[in-house]
Amino acid sequence: MSAESLLGSRWKILAGFFMLGILFWGGFHWALAATNTETFCISCHEMKENVYKEYRETVHYYNPSGVRATCPDCHVPKQWQHMIVRKIQASNELWHKFRGTIDTPEKFEGKRLELARNVWYTMKTTDSRECRNCHDYKSMDFTRQGLRANDFHERGFSKGKTCIDCHKGIAHALPKGMTAADDTSN
Amino acid sequence: MKKRLQWFLWAALAVLLIGGGSGMAMAENGEVRGLRGQVPLNGADQAAEPSRWMPDSHGLPRNFLQQPPLVPHQIDNYKIDMRQNKCLTCHSWSKARENRATKISLTHFRNRFGTELSDVSPQRYFCTQCHVPQKDAKPLVDNTFKPVDAM
Numbered sequence: 311m312s313a314e315s316l317l318g319s320r321w322k323i324l325a326g327f328f329m330l331g332i333l334f335w336g337g338f339h340w341a342l343a344a345t346n347t348e349t350f351c352i353s354c355h356e357m358k359e360n361v362y363k364e365y366r367e368t369v370h371y372y373n374p375s376g377v378r379a380t381c382p383d384c385h386v387p388k389q390w391q392h393m394i395v396r397k398i399q400a401s402n403e404l405w406h407k408f409r410g411t412i413d414t415p416e417k418f419e420g421k422r423l424e425l426a427r428n429v430w431y432t433m434k435t436t437d438s439r440e441c442r443n444c445h446d447y448k449s450m451d452f453t454r455q456g457l458r459a460n461d462f463h464e465r466g467f468s469k470g471k472t473c474i475d476c477h478k479g480i481a482h483a484l485p486k487g488m489t490a491a492d493d494t495s496n
Numbered sequence: 497m498k499k500r501l502q503w504f505l506w507a508a509l510a511v512l513l514i515g516g517g518s519g520m521a522m523a524e525n526g527e528v529r530g531l532r533g534q535v536p537l538n539g540a541d542q543a544a545e546p547s548r549w550m551p552d553s554h555g556l557p558r559n560f561l562q563q564p565p566l567v568p569h570q571i572d573n574y575k576i577d578m579r580q581n582k583c584l585t586c587h588s589w590s591k592a593r594e595n596r597a598t599k600i601s602l603t604h605f606r607n608r609f610g611t612e613l614s615d616v617s618p619q620r621y622f623c624t625q626c627h628v629p630q631k632d633a634k635p636l637v638d639n640t641f642k643p644v645d646a647m
Binding site: 368458461 | 551552553554569570572573575578579580585591594595596
């Protein structure tokens with residue numbers, strides 16, 4: 311084999327890998343984006359029949375400005391490094407979907423407190439990162455908030471509270487059996 | 497016999513005409529008037545002008561002594577059910593001072609037999625049965641009610 315043809319085939323192999331890379335990386339991102347939609351979330355009846363129904367009555371679904379925060383806006387981080395971690399954790403949810411851990415409303419209610427506490431704990435440790443993707447403290451005009459919101463926000467932020475400390479159960483029903491420790495608003 | 501039947505039919509017709517006519521006249525005079533005006537049930541009509549909840553304020557005056565205090569703020573989407581009572585997250589005795597809210601009356605701990613309970617009586621639990629927020633809507637019916645001087 312001549313040196314020239316060897317060089318030519320090497321380029322071909324390189325180009326081949328390059329194309330494969332585009333395909334895989336593109337496919338990977340397509341899969342990430344496809345699983346990051348409300349349609350995907352409510353394709354499971356566990357979500358559609360329980361939490362989604364409750365969410366539809368709240369301000370994040372239906373409001374004067376018509377801006378909507380869907381499931382992934384609050385439950386999947388926007389930043390890539392955090393998003394990928396959450397996506398890997400979601401494989402656990404697939405496992406429980408397969409086992410049918412919460413496949414009836416009764417089972418879901420039975421687990422709701424535990425599941426809610428998980429979300430609250432995550433939001434507390436990330437300083438309500440997903441809330442703040444849209445609700446930036448620095449962009450808030452306190453003078454244009456209602457009397458109560460103004461008062462509560464100023465005192466809450468000065469005490470070092472994070473959004474979830476007071477805003478529990480704003481998009482879904484609160485679980486039964488909450489204890490005093492679950493109330494972090496004061 | 498035939499004449500009698502004829503007379504009866506004429507009478508029935510007269511009653512029908514007079515009765516139906518007076519009924520129509522009553523509707524035209526507006527004695528029975530729906531909130532949408534004289535629009536037939538299946539008729540096209542403009543939607544009522546939307547009204548808004550009053551913005552937050554510091555307490556609203558009472559109009560009579562026994563009136564449950566009005567809610568001087570918006571309570572959209574405030575849930576009151578078996579799991580939660582959003583009102584009590586500020587107005588309960590344990591939270592009121594911290595949240596600078598009015599605490600619920602002591603009478604709310606008493607049940608219908610006069611027994612004092614350790615927490616809000618179930619029959620007083622549904623706040624919005626008596627305490628309501630206000631809208632800028634015009635009164636549907638005029639009235640001349642005035643509070644007593646002592647108010």
